[in-house]
Amino acid sequence: MRAAIKTQTLTLVQAINDALRIMLQENQNVILMGEDIGKNGGVFRATEGLQSEFGEDRVLDTPLSEAGFIGAAIGMAVNGFIPVAEIQFLGFIYPAFEQIMTHASRLRMRTMGHYTVPMVIRAPYGAGVRAPEIHCDSTEALFTHMPGIKVVCPSSPADAKGLLIAAIEDPDPVLFLEPMRCYRSSREEVPEGKYSIEIGKGKKLVEGTDVTIISWGAMIPVALKAAEEMKIQEVSCEVIDLRTLYPLDQDLISESVQKTGRTVIVHEAHSTGGVGNDVLAIINDTSFLYQKAPTERVTGFDTPVPYFGFEDYYLPTEKRVVKAIEKVLSF
Amino acid sequence: MRAAIKTQTLTLVQAINDALRIMLQENQNVILMGEDIGKNGGVFRATEGLQSEFGEDRVLDTPLSEAGFIGAAIGMAVNGFIPVAEIQFLGFIYPAFEQIMTHASRLRMRTMGHYTVPMVIRAPYGAGVRAPEIHCDSTEALFTHMPGIKVVCPSSPADAKGLLIAAIEDPDPVLFLEPMRCYRSSREEVPEGKYSIEIGKGKKLVEGTDVTIISWGAMIPVALKAAEEMKIQEVSCEVIDLRTLYPLDQDLISESVQKTGRTVIVHEAHSTGGVGNDVLAIINDTSFLYQKAPTERVTGFDTPVPYFGFEDYYLPTEKRVVKAIEKVLSF
Amino acid sequence: MEKQFPILQIIDPNGNIIDENYENEITEHLIKTFYSHMVRMRVFDRKAVSLQRQGRIGTYAPFEGQEAAQAGSALALNPDDWMFPTYRDHGAAMAFGHSLKSILLFWNGRNEGCIPPKGKNIFPPGIPIATQIPHAAGAAFAEKLKGTRNASIAYFGDGATSEGDFHEGLNFASVVKAPVVFFNENNQYAISVPFHKQMNSKTIAQKSLAYDIPGVRVDGNDVFAVYFQTMKALEAARNGEGPSLIEAVTWRYGAHTTADDPSKYRDQAKSHQRREITDPIIRLERFMKNYGFFDQVWIDMVQKEAADEIDQAIKEMEQFPAAKPGDIFDFVFAKLVWPIKQQKEEYLEMIGGDKK
Amino acid sequence: MEKQFPILQIIDPNGNIIDENYENEITEHLIKTFYSHMVRMRVFDRKAVSLQRQGRIGTYAPFEGQEAAQAGSALALNPDDWMFPTYRDHGAAMAFGHSLKSILLFWNGRNEGCIPPKGKNIFPPGIPIATQIPHAAGAAFAEKLKGTRNASIAYFGDGATSEGDFHEGLNFASVVKAPVVFFNENNQYAISVPFHKQMNSKTIAQKSLAYDIPGVRVDGNDVFAVYFQTMKALEAARNGEGPSLIEAVTWRYGAHTTADDPSKYRDQAKSHQRREITDPIIRLERFMKNYGFFDQVWIDMVQKEAADEIDQAIKEMEQFPAAKPGDIFDFVFAKLVWPIKQQKEEYLEMIGGDKK
Ligand SMILES: Cc1ncc(C[n+]2csc(CCOP(=O)(O)OP(=O)(O)O)c2C)c(N)n1
Ligand SMILES: Cc1ncc(C[n+]2csc(CCOP(=O)(O)OP(=O)(O)O)c2C)c(N)n1
C-alpha cells in the first residue's frame, strides 16, 4: 500500500501559484519577472501574494517591454539566476521573438555548453474566454520549430504544478503554455509540496481500443467530451494528453496508434504548420502500416483567431471531433 | 508555332533586380525600403542601380530598424503605396515578427477588407554560403503558420522574376524568400519585360514514375542531382519545385504522389514543424491509399543552423536524398 | 527635466485662464464643442462599463478622466488626417467621427466595429502595445510622399513608451520628417505598474530629445492646452517640419479594463478624490462659470442628447445581425486560398450553412 | 545638443594634453599598455583581413580605426566584469583577455571560438544588431542582486541605436539601476547608411536624456579620453548609481566586412586621408614623441611580439581539430532529446562515424 500523499484542491492557476511559491522558497536564484506580476499578482493572479512574500527583487514588475525583460532575463540566466518570466498573453510574446529565437534557444549551442539559459517563459494562451484580439493566439508551433527550447502545455492542475517545477529545474529554456480557458474551469486534488513530472512524457487520460484522440491544453476537455459521447455509440476512444509539445512523446503516440490504427488529432492552432502535423510525421515514421484510415486533424482554421464574436466558430468543438472520429471509423 | 519571346541571360539576383525595376517603372506606388538598398544596392546587389534611377523617395534607405520600417511600410501600404521591403537576411526578420504577425497579416481580416496591406517582404535565406550565424536561417515555417500572408520561394531566375512581379501585384502581404545560395550559382534565359507566375502553383521540373521528390528553393539543385544519380540505377524520379509554400499546390502534390506512391521531401529547415509536414498532411488527406511506403523527409536537423564550420553537416546533401529514395523504394 | 518640460496649462484647476495668449482664441464655439464632446464621451464610457457589467458587451477599457486629452487632440485634426488609437482611445475616435455603434460592436467582439465611417481614416484600436506608432509614421510619410498637407496622430500610453516600437516609430518618423504627432496619454499607470517603475525619466516629453524633435508636456486635463498644443504640432507637421511628441499628463479614475481591479495596486478612494482638482469636465464647467458661458439648460440638453444618441447606438449594436461564420474565412485574403476554402466548406456544411 | 554633449578629448590630434586634470593620471605604464594593445589589435586586424583574402577564414569584420575606442574601454574593466561585444569588437575582447586563437576560430565558423578563457565573462559576439544590450543589462542586474561590485559593458554601433532592443535595454537598466556601461562606437556608418540617415539627432549621447542617465560624448580616437570616461562610468555603476551611455566618436577606415565594398557608398581615398588627423595609433605616437615616451626599439619589439603572437594563434587555429559532426547535435540541450538523438545517429551512421 502506498503512503497517503497529502493533497489540496486547486484550480490550474492556483497550482501554478503553488509551484512558483515552492520554487521561490527552495531556490534563491529563482526570480519571477513580468508585467503586473507584483502587487497585482498578475492579470490572472498566477503570482498572487508572491511579491509580498518574497520581495520586489525576487518578484519583479518589469517595464512594458517584452524584448527588454526577456533579453535581460537571458543575461541574468547566464549569470546565475533562473528567471521565470511571465508573458501576459502568448500573443504578446512576439516582440520578444528575436531574443528567444536568436539567443535564449541558441546560447548553449553557440558556446558549446559554456553559457546556458535556464529560464522559463510562462504564457497563458488560447481562445474561448471572450478576450480581445491577440489575447487568444495558440501559436505553440512557432516555438516547437525553434531548436533549443522545450515547449510544455499542461491541461490539469496537478500536471501544471509538476511540469512547472520540472521546467524551472530544467537546465534549458522552456516555454510553459497555460491554457487560460482551464485556469479556473475545474479543480482537482494536487499533491502538496514539491514534485515534478518529466518533460517529454504525455499521459493516457482514457484507455481505449478503437480510436486514438491526441490533444493537449485547452482542447483536452473537448477531446474528453467527444470520447464520452462516442462511448454511447460503443466506440472506445483512447485519449492522449501530450503535455509536452517539444519533444513529443513518440513512444506513447506510436504505441497507441499501433493499437487502434485510427487517429484524430485535436488542436486549436491553425491547421497548416500546426503541431498536429508533427504528430502525423511520427505516425508516418513509426506506424505507417498500422494505419487503418488517414489520420484526421480537427484544428483551428488557417485564419487569424477571430474577434470573440466569432471565436466559437473558430474553436474545435466536440461535434467536430465526433465527426472526425466517425470519419476515421467509417474509412 | 509560338512567337519567339525575347530573353536575357540572368542570374537569380539579376532577375530580381529586373522585376523590381519593371515594377518601379510601371507603378508609381511601388516603393522599395530597407537597409543599404540605396547607393549600396543591397548587400547582395539586388537593388543595384535602382536608387539612382528612381530617386531616394522610391528606393529608401531606412534606419537599422526592422520593426520600425516594416511597421511604417504597413502604414504606407494602408495609405496607397505598395512597399517592397528588403530584410537583409531572413534571420533578421525576427525583430519585425510582431508587426508581421499582428498587423501585416491580420489587417484585412480585422477590418473585413476595409484596410489591406499590399506589401512584399523580400528576404534572402538559407545556409551554405559560409556566412556568420543567424545569416543562414530557413524559417519559412514560422510564416506559413501565420494566417494572412503568402510565402513564395523561387529556385530559378525566371521563376524569381515572374513570382516577384506576382507578389508585388498581389493585394495581400507576401513573404518572398530568395535562396541566397542560388543568387549567382547559375544563369538562365529570362523573358524580358513584365510577366507573372501564379502564386500557389508549383512546377514539375522532372517527369518521373517511381518516386516523387518534393522540394523548393536552395534544395532544388540537391534534389535534381539526386534524381540524376538515381537515373543511373534506372529509378525514375519526378521532381517537384513547390515555389509557393503557402498556399501549397495540393493538386500537383497529390497528382504526383498518386502516380508514384513513394515520396521524398527535401528541405533545409528543421525537421520538426517544417513545411515538409504540411506536404505530409496533404498526402495523408488526399492520397492515403496510394502510398506504397512511408514518406521520407530529408531535412535540416532540429538544431540551430550551426556556425559555418559545421554547416555542411547540417544541410541536406545529395547522398542523404539518395538514401531516402532507396529507402522508399525498398519498403 | 521637469523644469525643461513644464506642464503647460491654459486654464488652471479653478477654471481661470492663466495663459493670456489664448484669451482671444477661446471662442464660445470652441468651448461648447469641447464641452459637448467631453460629456458625450463620459456618458458613453459609463454606459459602456455598465453594459459590460450586464454582459451585453465584452471586456471594456474605460477612459474616464482622459476626456480632455482625447477630445482636445482629436478635435485638432483635419477631416482627412489619420488617427491611430489604442483600445483606450474610443473617446478620441468618437470625437473624430467614428460611429458609436461601431465602437460598441468592437467591444462586443465584432470586426464590423473596426470599419470607420466612409472617408474617415481611423485605424482599428491597437491592442499589441505601441505597434501602431510605426504605422502612424508610415501613413504620415505616405501623405508626405503624396504631397498633401494631411498628418497623422498616434495615441499611446505611458507604458507604451517602454516598447521598442515606440522608439523605432519615433526614430523613423524623425529621419523621414513624417508629418505625425505622437500623442502620449500619460495616465501614470500601465495596468498596475506605476510610472516610476516604467521608466527612470521624470517626463515622457524629454524622450523627444533622443530624436531631436519638439517635445512638450501639457496638462492633459486642460482641454485647451491639449487642443492648442496639438494644433501647433499638427501645423508644424503639415508645414514639413516633421514629427513632435506631446505628453498629456492625466489620470484614469477607473480600472484598466473591466477585468481589472485597481484596488489591488492603488487606493481608489484617493484616485476619486483627485476629481476635485483634476476632473477635466468639472474644470471646464468652472471655467464656463467663471467666464459666463455656463448654461444649465444647454448642459442638460447636451447630457440628454448624448444619452439618447448612445441609447440609440446600443439599440443598433444589439439589433445588429448575428456574426456570420463564413466571415472568418472570407477576409483573410482578397481571394480564398484552397486550405481556407476547404475549411470553410466543411465547416459550413457541418453547421448547415452560413445562417448560424 | 552638440553643445550640451561636446566631444571630450584629453589629447588633441597633435598629441598634446589638453585636459590638464589628467596630466598626473597618464603614467608611463598606462601609455605603454594602451600602445601595445592598440598595436596588437591593428596587427591582428590586418592579418585577419589577409587571412580572409586567402580563404583561410570566413567573412571578417575589420575594426581598423576603432582601436582606441576598444582598447580604452576594455582596459577600464575589472577582471570579473562582463563584456558583451559585437562582431566588430574582437579588439576589445582581446584587450580584455580573450584568446586570439578563439577569435580566429570564431571567424572561421567554429563555435569553439565563442568560449572565453576560464574566468573571463565574455559573451559571444552579437550578430543580430542590438540584441546584446538587454543581455548586458540583465547580467549587470544579476551582479547587483548578488551584491558584488562587478559591472558589465555592452558594445554597439551607431546603427544599433535604431533598434528597439537598444531602447528597451537602456530603459530596463535605468529602471533597475543595473551597473552597466552602454558603450557606443559611433563610426558613422551602418554598413552603407550614414549617420544622418540613421537618426535625426546629431549625437548619440543625447539619447541618454530619454532615460535620465548620464551620457557623454568622447573622442573615440583618443584612448585616454575613452579610458577615463569609461572608468568614471564603471565607477558610478559599481557604486549603485546605475547605467551610463558613452558615445565614442570614431571611424572605420576599412570595409564593413570583407564582403563589403565601401567605395560603393563613400570615397575611400578620403576615408584614408582622415588618418592624418584621426588615426588613434598615430595620435598616440605623437603624444609619446611630444612627452618623451617614444622609444623606437620598444615599439619595434611591441610590433614584433604582436606579429609573433598572432602567427602563433594562426598556427593554432589552423591546426585545430576539424569540426566534429556530432557537435552540432550535442549542444542544443543539456541532454539529447529523441528527435535530435535519432537525427544524430542516422547521420553519423551515414557518414561512418564522428570522424568526418
Ligand atoms: C505587447 C503587449 N504587451 C502586453 C500587453 C498587455 N497590456 C494591455 S494594456 C497594458 C498596459 C498599457 O499601459 P499604457 O501604455 O500606459 O496605456 P494605458 O492602458 O494606461 O492607457 C498591458 C501591459 C499588450 N496589450 N501588448
Ligand atoms: C537585426 C539585424 N539587422 C540587420 C543586420 C545586418 N547588419 C549587420 S551589421 C549592420 C550595420 C551595423 O551598423 P552599426 O550598428 O553602426 O555597427 P558597425 O557595423 O558600424 O560597427 C547591419 C545592418 C543584423 N546583423 N542584424
Ligand SMILES: [Mg+2]
Ligand atoms: Mg497608462
Ligand SMILES: [Mg+2]
Ligand atoms: Mg557604425
